Amino acid sequence: MNILFMGTPDYAVPSLRKLLDSGYRVVAVVTQPDRPKGRKRVLTPTPVKVEAEKHGIPVLQPERIRRPEAVAQIAELAPDLIVTAAYGQILPKAVLDLPKYGCINVHGSLLPKYRGGAPIQYAVINGESVTGVTIMYMAEGIDTGDMLAKVEVPITDGDTAGTLFDKLSLEGAELLGRILPDLLAGKLTAEPQQDAEATHAPTLKRADELIDWSKPSLEIFNRVRGLNPWPVAYSLWNGEVLKVWACAKPDSASADHADAVFNGKQPGTVLKAGTEGITVRTGDGSITLTEVQPAGKKAMSAAEFSRGKGMEPGTVLGV
Template sequence: MKIVFMGTPDFARSALEKIIEAGHEVVLAVTQPDKPKGRSGELQISDVKACALEHGIPVFQPVRIRLPENVEELKKYDADIYVVAAFGQILSQEILDIPKFGCVNIHASILPEYRGAAPIQQAIIDGKKTTGVTIMQMAAGMDTGDILLQREIPITDDETGGGLFDKLSVLGGELIVEALPKIEAGELTPVPQDEERATKCGKLSKDMGRIDFEQDAEDIRNLVRGLNPWPSAFTYLGNKMLKIWQARTLSEIDFQRLAKDYSELSGKSAETAANSQPGAIALLTRDSFVVNCGSDYLQILEVQLEGKKRMDVKSFLLGNKLEVGTILK
């Protein structure tokens, strides 16, 4: 089929590459305008633009895709279908109606759960055990269109937002390649979404990463996993930001066992401050520190102090003095 592909980040690039490999004719790649990066302000092209240029595909970068002149530009390419993946702009009904087979979206959740901008990270933050990809016939609402094809995968206990992003990028590419010939042959039956089961998720922001130690330890661990690598979960040690990159949940029994094991290995009694206020360091070992939470404990394994490199806690403790009872805020 002749395809107009709309997308911007690396999640979309994976799908575009799979579509090209499958032999479809991509007549145009539509992506966000180049954006300045870093202090130099040098313009950076999107992952989709980079991929399109590598394959000799024309690129269109409208600031607002819905403007009449941009709609007319799209019509010039006479595509059979538009494939959209993390494009970053809302398509008007006029655009949705242009191609013969309409517009389909590659969405990184099992719709109707997690409509919106950050379904991958939110699934981990919420402690979900599974997620997946949906190929959806686009409608005017936000991720409200009929479901054409879905595939589910497990979320492992140590999964991070970055790791799951990579897995779903690959799955999205595989699923759209499977869906396209079936769409052309009329072999997929659109299934309306169950509005009663619909949930939404917003964009990621740096503020989301601020840890509230009044929460359950497992909820905090899920936040750490979901926001790794961006925007990252963080707290403050004194007046410096401390990013938490890896952590483990400990029950009361786990906590007492860790303290006992540390005492036996080190030959000295472990100083503890169990059941003190949330955010207080309750135990120090050679390679971790444990923080009181609203429920259970959080064992911190990998950190990054403001202005420093990311490192395991064993290395961190060699250069930074912590004490049991120190409060993280």
């Protein structure tokens, strides 16, 4: 049987490995084109391409999967099953209709919640306590296909989008390995999604990264975690970008005495800076930044940054 695998980031690599370790024949891999990365803009292959080349698997990198020449290349491979995991492009009907066993996707959420390109980030940003992986048939809509299997994964206060990506990628690969024999034997019954219960996780925009200090402390804490390690939340300091990599979980008691303790200081005001980090006024109390990255520098502890830059109480972030 010919399996075509489609994926791009590190999240997809364990699923590709699971197929290979289980003895399936992966005839080719489709991934995004190489892109320039870093300050020197070095052309860099995707993690899935790197993994495929280790195993001598042919790699296709169409700029647009919908173009006729790309569809023709895939058709020539005569795939019996297409498996995708965070590929990054919507498959056209001409591709979806090719394989005998259909196209299945290893999606990083408990569908129908968080359909879209950033389900893992939004689960953290929205303060969810549990998420998971859904394997589903692909349809023409965005993550609207019938579901084949799910696995739940708890989200802890110590999780970031990065740690959750790692957990879900491994859980998704294990789930894929478990269900494939039954799928190919026709023993799985797909369950339609309830569209009325759907929520969406669209691709993150630059505006989503900017911290609004007037929001509640816990909401800021979750947004910082959900944007770590990419694209990273930020504020402004002296007109320059100050990335915020990590915060301490806010003390819920701080909100009870916000006005008394902070004397009406506006959100974004630095209340203190010391060995514990930089404490900033929020909409309902305060939050302590523990790791930041000033423009043109590497990430560092907030305590180190405040010593070197003289982050004095009364400084206002966001301007």
